[in-house]
Amino acid sequence: MAGDLTDNRGRGDAAWGWPPIHPEGRKFGLIAVGISLIFLLLLDWEIVGWPLLALSAGVFAFFRDPERVVPQGDDMIVAPADGLVTLIMQVPPPVELQAPDSQGLPGLGTEPVTRISIFMSVFDVHINRAPVGGIVRRVHYIPGKFMNADLDKASEENERQHVLIERSDGRVIGCTQIAGLVARRIVPFVKPGDIVAVGQRIGLIRFGSRVDVYLPQGTDSKVLLGQRIVAGETVLAEIGKQKLIEGVSQ
Structure with a gap:
């Protein structure tokens, strides 16, 4: 978790999890999802809607913001x-x-x-x-x-x-x-x-x-x-x- 102290002798905890999406990118992902749903549900253009939905997932992935373990040292x-x-x-x-x-x-x-x-x-x-x-x-x-x-x-x-x-x-x-x-x-x-x-x-x-x-x-x-x-x-x-x-x- 963010703020936890870890070291090279096993202190601390580590677990995999889905990285969060940075707020700066959520609006772009939601816009892409909305356009995809218009093509899929309202216009019934699946040939366009499904690729756009896949692109929406790519947009969310682009703005992922995983936690990082930052080394601490004076120099x-x-x-x-x-x-x-x-x-x-x-x-x-x-x-x-x-x-x-x-x-x-x-x-x-x-x-x-x-x-x-x-x-x-x-x-x-x-x-x-x-x-x-x-x-x-x-x-x-x-x-x-x-x-x-x-x-x-x-x-x-x-x-x-x-x-x-x-x-x-x-x-x-x-x-x-x-x-x-x-x-x-x-x-x-x-x-x-x-x-x-x-x-x-x-x-x-x-x-x-x-x-x-x-x-x-x-x-x-x-x-x-x-x-x-x-x-x-x-x-x-x-x-x-x-x-x-x-x-x-x-």
Whole structure:
């Protein structure tokens, strides 16, 4: 259950259950069901009604919001999204996150850092979570294109939303929600000044997308290119830890 403490020595409880549907998606699922019933019961067009009913189930599944067991540790950065690691690159942070803000609160600077890009297909959970705990310093929305989110240039050209979180030690971690070919809306759950816990839900992207995470200087990724990861559970990195990790696809 949410809020329960578990550990690696068997403490706590675990049981499988149907994941709840996030309130943001219930209206879309109910609309799809309503249209399906019109075709099935009023118009008697089964050839259309049954596929629409199946699509309704898919809509509910897209907005599922399962509980996650979030690792607790001072230096851990956890995955903000479910999906596939498609890019790990050394790049300068986004311009919008580089400089201090009008109140003098720090940005990410201009020096290159490691960016981990996580691609979410329509089959992945699309609830995004905070990679670290702290104070939300920026939520910056930028309109843009809707090209394939798997492309590197989507970080600069697609519709996107930057979130900057300052930890209690003053370090700042940035992540960017990026719309894709199908996605048409980024929905934030937080605003500047909010205090978030690591793994807390911070937003969602409707229908396929990508999330980038910018690691602090001197920090390497603990995940590998091509690895599937789980939001709020997979540890992306440990701050200040640098080590080459190799993997073999099989």
